[in-house]
Amino acid sequence: MLIKKKYEGIIFDLDGTLLNTLGIYTHIMNELMKKNNFPTHTINSYREFIGNGTKNLITQSIPVKHRNEKVIENLLSEFCLMYENMYTQYSEIYTGILDLLEELQSAKIQLGLLSNKFHDLTHKCAKHFFSNIKFNHIIGQSDMHKKPDPKGVLDISHSLKVPLDRLILVGDTEVDIITAKNAGIDSIAVTWGFRNEEDLITLSPNYIINTPSDLKTAFLTNNANQELNLK
Numbered sequence: 001m002l003i004k005k006k007y008e009g010i011i012f013d014l015d016g017t018l019l020n021t022l023g024i025y026t027h028i029m030n031e032l033m034k035k036n037n038f039p040t041h042t043i044n045s046y047r048e049f050i051g052n053g054t055k056n057l058i059t060q061s062i063p064v065k066h067r068n069e070k071v072i073e074n075l076l077s078e079f080c081l082m083y084e085n086m087y088t089q090y091s092e093i094y095t096g097i098l099d100l101l102e103e104l105q106s107a108k109i110q111l112g113l114l115s116n117k118f119h120d121l122t123h124k125c126a127k128h129f130f131s132n133i134k135f136n137h138i139i140g141q142s143d144m145h146k147k148p149d150p151k152g153v154l155d156i157s158h159s160l161k162v163p164l165d166r167l168i169l170v171g172d173t174e175v176d177i178i179t180a181k182n183a184g185i186d187s188i189a190v191t192w193g194f195r196n197e198e199d200l201i202t203l204s205p206n207y208i209i210n211t212p213s214d215l216k217t218a219f220l221t222n223n224a225n226q227e228l229n230l231k
């Protein structure tokens, strides 16, 4: 597959794309499960539960018979407090991502961040982990924005002043690819995150890539108007 178009802006997903947060999610969720006498889960189960926001993660993690609004809301408040207290721990930037972001920034490509992590936590993580990177617009989950609703993409397109046909979304889960489709923009699925390649292929993203450096080459080469082979 060839990237031929000159994109002016990229919207990145956060968890599983820029930041490996499986450790912190697993740590907090298993603390909460133990505290409430619910069974704990493996890191691979949490990998599957993440992507649709924290409320969905909690709902999926607790036994079916305990899935009521009161229990879920209580766990949600506890989760947010714990995450806020330890968001700098148990998370790491994927290898090659900082280099990629710095080069995109130098190439004057506009950068957006769109996450289903709660809005204030998304901002805190961006500030802590990507202090050298200027995201032109950061949106996390709130009453107004939740992927796969396309509003986040539309708002970022507006504030970046990048038309939809010059914008591409890079993410690691079905929610990201569906969000891009709902907004009518192109998408790149990455395989180093929380889903496997076989599942991502079924969603027909425009491109699939295996490493941040492939993405770097693709964008920086593409913006020099050369063709590049991607999967």
Ligand SMILES: O=C(O)COP(=O)(O)O
Residues within 6 Å of the ligand: 013, 014, 015, 016, 050, 051, 052, 053, 054, 114, 115, 116, 117, 118, 147
């Ligand atoms: O909190 C989640 O469900 C995942 O967040 P993400 O959109 O950054 O992957």
